[in-house]
Amino acid sequence: MMRHCCATMDDSVPLLSPTTEGSTMGEVSATKSLPAAIYFLILLSAIGGFLFGYDTGVVSGAMILVREDFKLSIEWHELIVSATIAAAMMAALVAGPASDRFGRRPVILCASLVFLAGALVMGAAPEKVTLLVGRIIVGIGIGFASMAVPVYLSEVSPVELRGRITVVNNIFITGGQVISAVVSGIFSEVTMGWRYMLGLAGLPALLQLIGSAFMPESPRWLISRGRDAEAMKVLEKIRPKDADLINEIEVMKAALAEDTNQRGLREVLSSAPVRQALLVGSLLQLFQQISGINTVMYYSASIITMAGITDKSLAIWLSAATSSMNFFGTFLGLWLVERLGRRSLTLGSLLGTMLSLFVMALTFQMAYINSPKVTFPNSDSHECFADSCGVCTSKSSCGYCFMGDQNDILNSTCLATDETSYNEMSVTGWCSNSTLINDGQVTFAYDWCPYKYAWLCIMGLAIYLLCFSPGMGPMPWTINSEIYPGWARATCTSITTSINWTANLVVSLTFLTLTELLLKHGVFYMYMGLAGLGLIIFFFLLPETRGVALEDMENLFSKPLSSRFRR
Known part of the structure; x- marks a missing residue:
């Protein structure tokens, strides 16, 4: 049967994974392309x-x-x-x-x-x-x-x-x-x-x-509309030269007829x-x-x-x-x-x-259990009164304000946030102007707590994606x-x-x-x-x-x- 296809469409390239006879089901013969x-x-x-x-x-x-x-x-x-x-x-x-x-x-x-x-x-x-x-x-x-x-x-x-x-x-x-x-x-x-x-x-x-x-349109859709000749032309372009196109079309038509x-x-x-x-x-x-x-x-x-x-x-x-x-x-x-x-x-x-x-x-869970303590509990706000960073940051309207680095926290408190402090920079400025902390490196953690094994979470995130992506x-x-x-x-x-x-x-x-x-x-x-x-x-x-x-x-x-x- 003459193939209705231009030269660029007719040039064949190897299959994704050619195999020899006896390979696992679903593999395609190396003789086809x-x-x-x-x-x-x-x-x-x-x-x-x-x-x-x-x-x-x-x-x-x-x-x-x-x-x-x-x-x-x-x-x-x-x-x-x-x-x-x-x-x-x-x-x-x-x-x-x-x-x-x-x-x-x-x-x-x-x-x-x-x-x-x-x-x-x-x-x-x-x-x-x-x-x-x-x-x-x-x-x-x-x-x-x-x-x-x-x-x-x-x-x-x-x-x-x-x-x-x-x-x-x-x-x-x-x-x-x-x-x-x-x-x-x-x-x-x-x-x-x-x-x-x-x-x-x-x-x-x-x-x-x-x-x-x-x-081109899907050949199955074309056959469902009675356009068999167009479907044949599409299949001639996208199937190997030795494919049984007539049989493939007949199978589609039989299924559609039912x-x-x-x-x-x-x-x-x-x-x-x-x-x-x-x-x-x-x-x-x-x-x-x-x-x-x-x-x-x-x-x-x-x-x-x-x-x-x-x-x-x-x-x-x-x-x-x-x-x-x-x-x-x-x-x-x-x-x-x-x-x-x-x-x-x-x-x-x-x-x-x-x-x-x-x-x-x-x-x-370990970060929550082992979160650092609050040095100066906030007596001005009942909502943000907390004894640890984990308790403080579990509330959407509160954040953990601390001075020093994550491994050496000097002073800390739990402060309230609002929509005007949605920008982290403005929160940090508000936090650093607190009367409780007036110098040193100040950080406002509104949704996290310092934890030395935080890298385990990132590792779990990477493994999750590596496991999820091939299957689910x-x-x-x-x-x-x-x-x-x-x-x-x-x-x-x-x-x-x-x-x-x-x-x-x-x-x-x-x-x-x-x-x-x-x-x-x-x-x-x-x-x-x-x-x-x-x-x-x-x-x-x-x-x-x-x-x-x-x-x-x-x-x-x-x-x-x-x-x-x-x-």
Whole structure:
């Protein structure tokens, strides 16, 4: 059969990991190769993942500067951060029906356009309301991309490499978070540097917008619309020369023929196999968030500060270093996803996540128990009357004021804070003018206590990201993109993506409140317990989907639970 493809699209390149006969399931024969077009599609569509990661990561560093320039209250700070997540949650619900009606490609293209508009609005925002609008616009782009990109990648991928190709999207997400941390560090000392941090997201958005003009539609979506000839042309460009394209199309058509009259949420819930798949997919997205990942990502600099690192610049760069663990760990997932399988990688990741959360919780608990005493109890304020730094800083309206360095505290007290002292420099000035302390090096610790083993918390943070990133980072997206039949894929993926963003919003909005109610170590013990609960649930519910064709997923979830674990 003649291949309708230009020379650049027809040039073949080696597979991600060619192997010889007898290798583990899911590996591809060394005699086959994929055309360059599939790599172009992977790169182009995964830019949406990069924007997703960059825009969710950059807000941590940018808001340190924004709150000073715009004199933001704590409520406005939380609103600007959470507005993006809320918008993404709503947009993900819209993206599913839109991608079914108009196609996967238009939704990705729309996400690029929205990203570009949002970046321009944020970078030029003259005041806080405009900045809020820009964050909402970006959230819409994130919601579209986070739903459409994994589905698109899953549908254009060969079954043998589907897991690895969908993990590439997560590599771009974590890469975007690392780049955002580095950019935040570079522009942290620049006047109005937050404009550059937020506005630079427009460059990759513009690149993807231009590239989307050359991106073909998903062949499965084309077949669902009776456009078989177009689907054949797409497959000729993105499959090896010796691939049986006619058989692949016939398999897709047979699956779609059975599903012609089954569409919408009512049909999803009335089908037992799809309902079970939706339950597993929803739980994966839920536990990805409630095991604490976005608390760690959004508040990594704050967690490092809580551990006793007082220098802001050092805290930002340490946050970038720990974020890089998330990025490099995702490559480990890319290497293992077709070797260990989705199930083993997910369970192993949750186990490592539990252990690292335990290290972080124990470190914060020891810092609380062994926190330095208050030399001069504040008799003027009942609210800030405390006998130790741990008790003092556990109250959001109080902070520990001490003279000397962390290893040799000379005098200390517990003082009240308010919105006018939200800027740390003004608090330090107020603290140093106290009648109790009138000379020497003075530090105001409003959310941390001096502790000589604070480095253990940073180590736990790095281990957490290294364990989370290969499994619980990419697997909820990978598994959700492949476990539903074609007629239900967009609907179910939009539901589970929305659940992810809803849980993300709840965790992000409650973290600081929970640290006051449960104390810092109590919060991390809670996340550890939730990760353990997820480990138990997925041990019994999560099937192995490695090597299963998309058209066979419904049959997989029709089998008894005990027969789904191994292949």
